[in-house]
Amino acid sequence: MGEGSILTLLGIAVVVVGFMARINPLVVILAAALVTGITGGLTLPETLAALGKAFNDNRYVSAVWLVLPVIGLLERSGLQERARALIGRIRAATAGRLLLIYLVFRQIGAAVGLKDIAGHPQMVRPLVAPMAEAAAENRLGPISERTRFRIRSHSAAVDNIGLFFGEDIFIAIASILLIKGFLEQNGIVVEPLQLSVWAIPTALAAFAIHGTRLLLLDRRLKRETAAEAETPPTAPEPAAPELAR
Amino acid sequence: MITIQWLYVLAGLVFGAFAVLSARDPANPKRLRNTGFWGLLSLSFLFGDLLGDFGNGLLVVALVVVGGIGGLGLGRPATTTPEQRREGSSRWGNKLFLCALTIPAVTLFGALVLKEIEFGGVPLLEPKQATLISLGMGVLVALAVTSALTRPPPLAPLQEGRRLIDTVGWAAILPQMLASLGAVFALAGVGEVIGGLAGDYLPLGTRLAAVVAYCLGMAMFTFIMGNAFAAFPVMTAAIGLPILIGRFGGDPAVVCAIGMLAGFCGTLTTPMAANFNVVPANLLELPDRHAPFNGVIRAQVPTAALVLLANMVLMFLLAFR
Secondary structure (H helix, E strand, O other), X not given: OOOOOHHHHHHHHHHHHHHHOOOOHHXXXXXXXXXXXXXXXXXXXXXXXXXXXXXXXXXXXXXXXXXXXXXXXXXXXXXXXXXXXXXXXXXXXXXXXHHHHHHHHHHHHHHOOOHHHXXXXXXXXXXXXXXXXXXXXXXXXOOOHHHHHHHHHHHHHHHHHHHHHHHOOOOXXXXXXXXXXXXXXXXXXXXXXXXXXXXXXXXXXXXXXXXXXXXXXXXXXXXXXXXXXXXXXXXXXXXXXXXXX | OEOHHHHHHHHHHHHHHHHHHHHOOOOOOOHHHHHXXXXXXXXXXXXXXXXXXXXXXXXXXXHHHHHHOOOXXXXXXXXXXXXXXXXXXXXXXXXXXXXXXXXXXXXXXXXXXXXXXXXXXXXXXXXXXXXXXXXXHHXXXXXXXXXXHHOOOOOHHHHHHHHHHHHHHHHHHHHHHHHHXXXXXXXXXXXXXXXXXXXXXXXXXXXXXXXXXXXXXXXXXXXXXXXXXXXXXXXXXXXXXXXXXXXXXXXXXXXXHHHHHHHHHHHXXXXXXXXXXXXXXXXXXXXXXXXXXOHHHHHHHHHXXXXXXXXXXXXXXXXXX
């Protein structure tokens, strides 16, 4: 084992092709594991045993789902509605600033382990995108479709960026536990807290970078709208589609 | 001593409850598949150590067959109406946030304070798993606090948990599966092969070059795999461990924490990360939602590139103090 045959990379090819063909990722991963084991010189039962052992050793990665009953219970009691009321009270004047506030909320929320109180279906579509669009309209007057879809794209992007560069600060997130497990298999013991502390510099950098881009977005939207106002389109634009409820 | 086993038993019981409640949900056309999937996961948590390696391998195959082929259905447990939730929001107000914050508060308390407590030389918490055990305690405390505040029906936590786990579906075990794939990759020497290729073709002779190669490799491999979890074990076994940590003496915690975040920069740019980059384009009805690089990805690319650069600088400055 581990003699370094180039054939062992076939498993990676299986992952790439499987994902590109949009086959269910669980099936792709199982196939990749089997191909990798067998090209690596194991028999099928040995490969299955290796996969089974790793799956059993990594159970703690899935133990984080234990939080769902509490989150669900809080949702049932109106947690999301409360969060909406809180955000609604912040009277942001522009799309960029509103998204910046959401970036803060999302990053801090994820950093304290509340990554599931927001997300695209729960927050972005019903709240963040419509609020950002409304803020732009208040400021700039009617906006073009292009501008509207740019704002929507940025609303979705803020959620991802806030989540990605916030969640690793929380010590019990899956990626931190994966790092811990990987290092442990290689004989290095680190505590999750050590790892999460070193996620903070990147979190700050990401906030500075994306925050600056959001403030620049306001100027861009303004320029775009002003340019479009000077050269009105020959055909009347279709009415902006309201997000279907 | 409270061990990780206690947490696994708790998780096994919760997933077992999801399985039983799924079987009794007539609104879910695939309810038996859900019962099978959550039941198998419950089995893994409760009895995984008794099944043997090959037995666990068969369990993985069964999970993939039940959850990956044909898929799971969406349960419809009874929950509250939007009106009732608005009422709840004004009735309980910001106390709801306090309940939610109980989980991270107790987790931190456990990881920082309880971890240090010993009785006659025996630690209270299993030292290597103190954080996760604390998370489990946080969940139980938050459950008690929330129940005391809102007085829900007895089955409500399990039903609401099932509602949420069903929205996650088979993807609930995706991180664990990818971690396991990483272990098989490691066993077959995939990291060494890539490391060999990287060593042959990449200039890794200096600290700076190795940092750039590792961060860039994490981002590019994540772009291909759609998931930083899959890239991390391979790239870290190839470059992170032997070169950054082994040869140049980098701090493992810094190298790995920032390396993972370099991978996340790749996640922001790839259509393979469907739940982050494709699903929201559909939800927001973007006109270019079917394009490989839709508006969401294009909005993210500049930030991804700049944060990747920042990660390289940070790792270079912080890992070799």
